[in-house]
Amino acid sequence: MNLSLELMLQLCIILPMIATLAIMATARKPNLREAVTISTCLVVLYCVINLYQGLTTGGEISVFWWELLPGLQVNFVIEPLGMLFALIASFLWLITTIYAIGYMRSHQEENQTRFYSYFAIAIGAVMGIAFAGNLFTLFIFYEVLTLSTYPLVTHAGTEKAKTGGRIYLGILLSTSIVFFLLAIVSTWFVSGTLDFKPGGVFASNVDTTLVGVILALFIFGIGKAAIMPFHRWLPAAMVAPTPVSALLHAVAVVKAGVFTVLKVCVFTFGLDLLSVLPSYQFLLYLAGASVLLASLVAMQQDNLKARLAYSTISQLGYVTIGALLATPSGVIGGSMHIAMHAFGKITLFFCAGAILVSAHKSKISEMRGLGRQMPITMAAFFIASLSIIGVPPAGGTWSKWFLLMGTIEAEQWALMGVLMISSLLNIAYLLPIPLHAFFPNLLSSEETGKERALAQFQIKEAPLPSLIALCITTLGCVILFIYPQPLYELSTAILGPQEITHGK
Amino acid sequence: MLAHLPILQVIVPLLAAPLCLILRRSSLVWLFSLIISGIAFLISISLLQQIMASGTIVYELGGWDAPWGIEYRIDKLNAFVLLIISAVSTVVLLAAQTSIEKELPKDKHTLFYVLYLLSLSGMLGIVSSGDVFNVFVFLEISSLSAYALIALGEDRRALWASFQYLIMGTIGATFILIGIGLMYQMTGTLNLDDLSRRLPEVAHTRTVFSAFAFVIVGICLKLALFPLHLWLPNAYAYAPSIVTAFLAATATKVAIYLLIRFTFSVFGLSFSFTTLPLQILFMVLGLLGIFVASTAAIYQKNVKHLFAYSSIAQIGYMIVGFSTSTVTGLTATLLHVFNHALMKSALFLALGAVMYRIGSVQLSQFQGLGRQMPFTMAAIVIGGLSLIGVPLTVGFVSKWYLLMALVENGWWLVAVLILLSSLLTIIYVWRIFEVAYFKPPLLETEGIKEAPISFLIPIWILVMANIYFGIDTRLSVQVAQAASQSLFGVAP
Numbered sequence: 001m002n003l004s005l006e007l008m009l010q011l012c013i014i015l016p017m018i019a020t021l022a023i024m025a026t027a028r029k030p031n032l033r034e035a036v037t038i039s040t041c042l043v044v045l046y047c048v049i050n051l052y053q054g055l056t057t058g059g060e061i062s063v064f065w066w067e068l069l070p071g072l073q074v075n076f077v078i079e080p081l082g083m084l085f086a087l088i089a090s091f092l093w094l095i096t097t098i099y100a101i102g103y104m105r106s107h108q109e110e111n112q113t114r115f116y117s118y119f120a121i122a123i124g125a126v127m128g129i130a131f132a133g134n135l136f137t138l139f140i141f142y143e144v145l146t147l148s149t150y151p152l153v154t155h156a157g158t159e160k161a162k163t164g165g166r167i168y169l170g171i172l173l174s175t176s177i178v179f180f181l182l183a184i185v186s187t188w189f190v191s192g193t194l195d196f197k198p199g200g201v202f203a204s205n206v207d208t209t210l211v212g213v214i215l216a217l218f219i220f221g222i223g224k225a226a227i228m229p230f231h232r233w234l235p236a237a238m239v240a241p242t243p244v245s246a247l248l249h250a251v252a253v254v255k256a257g258v259f260t261v262l263k264v265c266v267f268t269f270g271l272d273l274l275s276v277l278p279s280y281q282f283l284l285y286l287a288g289a290s291v292l293l294a295s296l297v298a299m300q301q302d303n304l305k306a307r308l309a310y311s312t313i314s315q316l317g318y319v320t321i322g323a324l325l326a327t328p329s330g331v332i333g334g335s336m337h338i339a340m341h342a343f344g345k346i347t348l349f350f351c352a353g354a355i356l357v358s359a360h361k362s363k364i365s366e367m368r369g370l371g372r373q374m375p376i377t378m379a380a381f382f383i384a385s386l387s388i389i390g391v392p393p394a395g396g397t398w399s400k401w402f403l404l405m406g407t408i409e410a411e412q413w414a415l416m417g418v419l420m421i422s423s424l425l426n427i428a429y430l431l432p433i434p435l436h437a438f439f440p441n442l443l444s445s446e447e448t449g450k451e452r453a454l455a456q457f458q459i460k461e462a463p464l465p466s467l468i469a470l471c472i473t474t475l476g477c478v479i480l481f482i483y484p485q486p487l488y489e490l491s492t493a494i495l496g497p498q499e500i501t502h503g504k
Numbered sequence: 505m506l507a508h509l510p511i512l513q514v515i516v517p518l519l520a521a522p523l524c525l526i527l528r529r530s531s532l533v534w535l536f537s538l539i540i541s542g543i544a545f546l547i548s549i550s551l552l553q554q555i556m557a558s559g560t561i562v563y564e565l566g567g568w569d570a571p572w573g574i575e576y577r578i579d580k581l582n583a584f585v586l587l588i589i590s591a592v593s594t595v596v597l598l599a600a601q602t603s604i605e606k607e608l609p610k611d612k613h614t615l616f617y618v619l620y621l622l623s624l625s626g627m628l629g630i631v632s633s634g635d636v637f638n639v640f641v642f643l644e645i646s647s648l649s650a651y652a653l654i655a656l657g658e659d660r661r662a663l664w665a666s667f668q669y670l671i672m673g674t675i676g677a678t679f680i681l682i683g684i685g686l687m688y689q690m691t692g693t694l695n696l697d698d699l700s701r702r703l704p705e706v707a708h709t710r711t712v713f714s715a716f717a718f719v720i721v722g723i724c725l726k727l728a729l730f731p732l733h734l735w736l737p738n739a740y741a742y743a744p745s746i747v748t749a750f751l752a753a754t755a756t757k758v759a760i761y762l763l764i765r766f767t768f769s770v771f772g773l774s775f776s777f778t779t780l781p782l783q784i785l786f787m788v789l790g791l792l793g794i795f796v797a798s799t800a801a802i803y804q805k806n807v808k809h810l811f812a813y814s815s816i817a818q819i820g821y822m823i824v825g826f827s828t829s830t831v832t833g834l835t836a837t838l839l840h841v842f843n844h845a846l847m848k849s850a851l852f853l854a855l856g857a858v859m860y861r862i863g864s865v866q867l868s869q870f871q872g873l874g875r876q877m878p879f880t881m882a883a884i885v886i887g888g889l890s891l892i893g894v895p896l897t898v899g900f901v902s903k904w905y906l907l908m909a910l911v912e913n914g915w916w917l918v919a920v921l922i923l924l925s926s927l928l929t930i931i932y933v934w935r936i937f938e939v940a941y942f943k944p945p946l947l948e949t950e951g952i953k954e955a956p957i958s959f960l961i962p963i964w965i966l967v968m969a970n971i972y973f974g975i976d977t978r979l980s981v982q983v984a985q986a987a988s989q990s991l992f993g994v995a996p
Contacts (some may be wrong), residue, residue, distance in 0.1 A: 069904065069977055140895040147894065154942070162942050166934070173930055177893070177924040185907045185919070 001119030005054040008047035009076055009131055012086065015044055016124035020117040020155070022168070027113040034101050037116050041094040042204035048083075048090045055083050056489075062133060072194065074140065076132035079196070080493035081335055082267070085259045086130040089341045090283045092251050095469045099350055100243035106357050109241060115155060119244070121148040128207045129259065133318070135184050135194040135268065138260060142180070142224070145256055146172045151243045153237050160239055167236035172223045175230050180221030186214050187268060196263060198496050200270025212279035218264050219283050224257025225320055228290040231313045238305045242353030245305060249310055250345035255338050258319035262334055265323040266494060274326040275410070285323045288418040296423035302363050304421050306353045307429060308345065314422060315341045315388065321415060328495055330406030335491040336484070337399035342386060343476040344396055347384035348430075350470035351377050354462030358502050364433055371438035374461050378437045380474040385430035387477040390423055395480030507551070508574040510632055513547045513586060514642075516540060517625035518691040521618045530613040534601040537617045541597050541624065545590040552583040556983070562634075571698050578610045580987035581838070585631045585761045587844055592753040592849045593624050598745045598962035603856050607658055607744045616656060620750070623649040627758045636684045636770075637694045639762070643680065643726075646758070647673045650751060654743040665738035672725055672735040675970030679722030686715035700770050707775050716779065719766050727759030729823060730793030733816045740812035745856030748808060752815055753849035757841045760822055764834070768991040777829050786827035791921055793820030798928035802935070806856075807865045810932055811851055814891065817925070818844045824922065825906050830990050831985075833909035836902055840982035843890075843898035846973065850966035851887040854880050857955035857963060870936060872945025876952045879960055881940050888933035890970045893926055897974040901981070 014076065019040040026033040054061055055078055065074040100119075104112050125148055128141030146169065160245035188194055190199040190210065202211055223230045237249045265274055274280060291314050298310035315337070322334020354377045355361050359370060371378040385396030388399075400423065407416040461467050520540040524533045555561060555578060563576040578586070579771045597620070604616055626646025633639050651673065655666035688694055690711050691702040708710050721732075728736040736756075740748050767776040777783055794817045801813035820841065825837035855865050862869050874881045890897035903926070910919040945952070954960070973980050 066976070068975065069901065069981060072904075139747070143895050147889070157942055161939060166938075169934070173892075174927045177926050177930075178920070182907070182919060182923055183903070185911055189908070189911045 005051055005059060006063050008050055009061055009063050009078065012044050012047050012051075012090070012127040012131070013076075013124050015040055015047075016120040016127070016222045019120045021122060022162055023113060023117045030105075030112065032268075033113060033116060035099075037097050037120065038094070040120065041090070041097055044123070045090045045094055048086050051078060052083055052087060054078075055080065055225075059183065060104055068136070072136045072188075073134065074137045075133040076128075076131040076137065077196070078266075080490045081218075081259065081263060082130040082132070084335055084339060084487070084490045086127055088124045088255070088339050089123065089130065089252050092247060092342060092346055092473070095131065095472055096243050096247040096346070099246070099353070099466045099469035100241075102463035102467075102469070103243055103353050103357055104241065106463045106466075107241070111155065111157075114151060115241070115244075118148050118151045119247075122152070122248060122252060126256055129256045132196075134196060135264070135403070137327070138263070139176075139184055142260065143173075143176060145253060146176065146224075149237075149248055149253060151242045152248065155241055155244065156239060158239075164236040164239035168233045169231055171233040175221050175223030178221070179217045180223075183214050183217035183221050186210075190214070196267035198267060198270075200273050201268055202270070202273055204273075206273075211273070211305075212277040215269060215274070215277050216279045216283060218268075219261065219286075219320070220325075222257050224253055225261050226254060226257060226290075226313045226316050227287060227320055228293060228313070231290070231294065234313055235306055235309045238303075238309050242305070242349060242356060245309075246346050246349035246353065249309070250349050251342045254312060254316055256341060258316050258323070258334070258338060261320050262323040262331065264339075265326070266331060271326040271328075271495075273333070274324070280324065280326070284321060284415060287317045287320040287324060288415050290314070291321070292418055292425075292475065295422050295429065296433065299425065299429040302365055304355070304362055304364050304367070304433070305349070308348050308352060311348075311388065311426070311429065312341075312345055314426075315345070318400075318403055318419070318422075321419075322406060325403075325406040325410045325412065326404045327409040328492075329402050329409050330490070331495060332491040333399050333402030333404075333406050335494060336402060336487055337396075338351060339487055340395040340399045340480060343480060344384045344387035344394070345474055347477060348388070349469055349475040350466065350473060351381040351384070353450050354466055354470060357466070358460050358462045367433060368436045369440035371434065371440075373459060374437075375459065376461055376467060377470065378434050379468050381437075381475050382431075382434040383477055385426075385434065387481075388430060389426040391462065393481050394477045395484065396456055396477075397481060398484045506554075508563070509547050509551055509554075510561055510578050511565060513544060513551065513590075513632055514576075514625055514629045516547070517544055517621045521621040523935050524614055524618045524621065526994070528614055530605075530610070531601060533614050533617045534597075537600075537621055538594070538597045540621060541590065541594040544628065545587075545594045548583065548586040548590045549631065551578055552587050552983070555580055556986070562731060571695050574638055575634040575695055575697070576632050577697060577749070578632055580983060580990055581761070581764065582631050582816055584838065584983045584987050585757060586628060588757060588845045589624070589627050589631065589754045589948070592845050593620075593750060593973055595962045595965050596746060596749045596849055596853060598811050598965075599853055599856060602956055602958040603746045603860055606860050607746075608656060612656060616653070616744075619649040619653045619656075619748075622646075623653060623750075626809070627754055630758050631761055634696045635694050636687070636696060636699065639696075640677070640681055640684055642679055643762075646755070647677060647721065647726075650747075650755060653747045657742045657744050659742045660740065665735075665742045669735040669739040669876045672732070676722045676725030676732075679718045679725070681722075683715045683717075683719035685710050690715070696765070696770055700772060701709065702793050703771060704775070707779075713779055716771055720763070720780070720782075721765065723759055723763045726843065727756045727763065728816055728819055730789055730796055730816060730820065733793065733797070733819075736810050737812040740815065740852075741806055741808040745852065745859045748812075749849050749852035749856060751988055752812070752852050753845040756819055757845055760819075760826075760837070760953070763826070763897070764991065766875035768834075770982075773829070773992065780852045783827050783829055786823050787915075787918065788899070789871070790820040790823035790827060791918065793817060793823065794922070794925045798925055798932065801932040802893065802928065804932075805867050807867055807870065807936060808852070808855055810867070811848065811855070814929070814932065815844075815848060815959070817929070818848075818891075821902070821906060821922070824918065825902075825909060828909045828913050828915070830909055830912060831988050832905060832912055834988035834991060835981075836905035838987055839905055839980055840902035842980050842984065843902045843970075843973070846898055846966060846970050847887050847890045850883060850963060850970055851891070853959070853963050853966060854883045854887065857959040860959065861952050861955055862949055864885060867936065867939055868949045869946065869949060870939045871943040872940070872949070873952075874937075874941035876945060876949070877954050880955050880963065883963045884940075885937060886967050886970060888936065890974070892929045892933060895974075896971065898980075900969050901974060
């Protein structure tokens with residue numbers, strides 16, 4: 001195929017949308033329908049990889065669609081941060097689809113066609129966010145993503161799903177309409193442009209109070225980044241089927257949020273302006289508080305998915321901190337954390353889904369001794385936990401390393417403490433799960449009779465497609481530790497060639 | 505022929521109305537009215553083209569010169585509103601035959617089309633005429649036929665609603681007439697253009713001041729500005745579905761047109777915004793209207809009532825845009841006039857389809873409709889999203905301009921309030937979605953099928969317009985901007 005890079009960029013966004021129609025058309029034949037999804041995934045992944053190569057060879061790739069209002073264009077420009085996000089999302093979409101086939105079929109979910117079609121739209125929207133050339137384009141796809149994931153959250157159609165959907169939509173739409181849109185309008189009014197430019201768009205003599213308010217509006221408005229107090233939608237979204245939680249609420253949607261935060265901080269405000277804004281310190285502490293509080297809440301959750309959800313909120317705070325630190329290391333750490341956390345968290349969710357499907361358990365207290373029944377799943381859970389905590393041999397090590405460097409560069413000692421304590425909390429709420437699964441008698445000597453009964457269990461893992469998927473992502477966590485070079489290069493390229501002053 | 509377009513725009517539907525009585529057969533009359541409305545639509549397109557190319561058209565009726573004879577003066581603003589009215593009227597008429605067959609007794613069909621065409625020509629007349637008395641006459645034509653149209657509703661409460669509207673509408677019209685009389689007394693002219701030149705000489709007098717107050721209050725009654733909105737919800741809810749779709753999209757828009765015409769062209773910007781505290785008055789009333797009506801909408805059980813309250817709220821947005829008294833603000837108002845016409849006609853027509861199948865538009869009856877009438881419900885979803893102002897729908901475009909106007913004026917608080925009010929919109933729109941998609945069908949509505957194609961086509965034309973003009977905004981934004989610039993006397 002000899003497609004131009006511009007065409008590939010557009011394909012990444014349009015193809016999933018077209019695939020929706022094809023998925024609906026093939027509703028009667030599940031195998032064909034899944035084939036459509038998988039082949040779309042493959043083509044999109046192919047395009048994204050080609051774009052990546054195009055970017056690394058120094059090509060400038062941009063596409064202009066149309067002018068919606070005078071001065072407000074819908075256009076797409078590829079830069080390293082968006083590339084990173086697109087790579088992760090398109091790769092994990094493929095893996096999740098494989099997983100979903102196993103999960104949805106063995107769980108005998110209804111309305112699978114609707115599931116796959118809205119899933120595809122959501123991915124198209126994610127690609128649109130990743131490649132957006134200005135805030136306005138980003139906002140459009142941000143809203144498309146919110147709306148297209150609503151039917152996925154409420155997939156079960158139960159009363160609980162409906163309530164979850166209400167919270168989900170209520171928080172995401174209202175923050176985006178009230179704060180985000182206002183922030184965009186103000187940016188447009190103050191700077192006269194919504195384009196993303198390295199170094200920011202505001203003039204150097206701009207009123208810092210006003211811009212400080214705009215920054216706060218952005219941070220609160222990007223509800224997908226789940227900064228407290230606008231985090232409630234994420235646990236609420238856990239009523240969705242596990243593949244949705246895995247890809248969208250651990251990867252695509254939340255990452256779209258922190259991606260937007262990073263993008264706005266680096267390309268709308270610029271690091272130099274950011275650190276002199278009056279609201280900067282407050283927002284940093286807010287993100288720090290979000291990290292700590294969410295970790296604490298996570299410890300009390302007995303439902304595995306809820307615990308993972310709060311853990312996600314806490315980890316998202318890391319990326320926001322990275323963006324707000326306004327130092328090169330912070331940005332590098334933040335963007336690397338997008339990738340590291342994506343692989344770690346998706347693995348954890350895959351495991352949660354696998355446990356639900358084959359052992360029918362969703363409560364952590366019931367998972368004692370499960371390691372004998374599902375050794376592979378639990379081993380994967382262990383490795384992914386290590387990645388979230390940030391210890392070798394898993395990828396999370398690197399991003400946390402750079403984030404800590406960032407706090408030192410910015411001399412934010414309190415935040416450095418927050419990051420350290422949070423890592424300890426991560427250990428406290430993640431590691432006991434695999435430990436108890438493998439060594440049920442470790443902490444309690446009672447219930448020995450029951451344990452013996454458990455020992456009788458046969459090995460019963462999740463369906464094969466799901467198992468393959470979760471092995472791949474676990475492998476990803478490890479590979480990202482051993483070979484983080486491409487990721488690091490992409491992250492450093494975000495700041496442009498002139499600003500790399502450290503790191504090696 | 506081309507030179508006579510301004511009068512043909514009005515006279516064609518006006519003359520066609522009595523002809524319906526001769527045709528008698530229901531389906532023939534429908535076809536005839538559709539063709540007439542279509543012709544009016546084509547005329548308005550051609551007028552808009554002429555005006556955008558070569559500027560204001562002045563047409564002297566019967567060849568009499570302006571201050572003595574009646575003048576038809578069509579500039580960008582008129583042409584824009586004419587286009588909206590005739591376009592909506594035509595699309596809505598497409599579904600009329602199917603809908604009234606179900607909702608009206610056979611012997612009322614012809615009458616319905618006569619009234620419809622009269623109402624249409626009345627509105628077109630108000631907008632194109634350049635003579636205040638003429639405006640009043642057409643206002644009465646359109647209003648009287650609207651009262652009768654509403655009274656045709658099969659629900660007996662329609663009579664009461666129509667009577668309420670009649671009383672309020674007549675008070676409004678009388679106020680306008682008093683205002684016109686006072687102006688005539690002071691200037692001796694009824695020509696709008698002439699008035700605008702002669703009024704400044706006597707602007708300081710109390711008579712002109714009262715004339716202004718009477719006209720403004722009269723118009724505000726007609727456009728259902730909070731707190732003069734009480735006639736609207738029942739009138740919309742109990743009228744036949746087609747009438748609701750038509751009136752919701754056009755009647756209040758014509759009143760907005762009159763408001764703009766009188767404040768900007770006749771009395772002049774400086775007079776209008778200095779003698780009365782219009783800016784603050786309209787801003788506060790607009791905001792109150794938005795919040796009160798949106799909150800009321802949340803609690804409605806009848807979906808037509810719900811969208812009627814939503815209309816009052818949307819009028820609030822237009823009035824807030826107007827109150828900024830800047831070019832951007834007025835552009836926002838005009839854009840919202842256009843966009844709201846698209847949204848509400850689509851929504852009310854879709855409700856008409858629901859009415860056709862189920863015979864009721866109570867929210868509780870919507871259970872399970874997401875599966876039974878997927879296309880109709882999808883239209884309501886898109887219309888609802890447009891109402892909320894989601895990007896890529898028309899609602900976003902006008903909201904964007906409104907926000908820009910508020911930020912330009914430094915009215916940050918108002919901007920925040922406007923955004924907060926969108927949350928109320930989300931709530932009342934989502935109530936419908938949840939009932940339609942999450943609840944299983946009721947026993948009595950089981951076996952309900954999708955609306956007939958004659959409904960779906962016009963509904964989806966309007967829905968597509970909601971999306972199309974949300975993506976390609978060149979037409980609406982250009983015309984609205986040009987109209988608002990010319991009203992402010994800014995060279996485009």
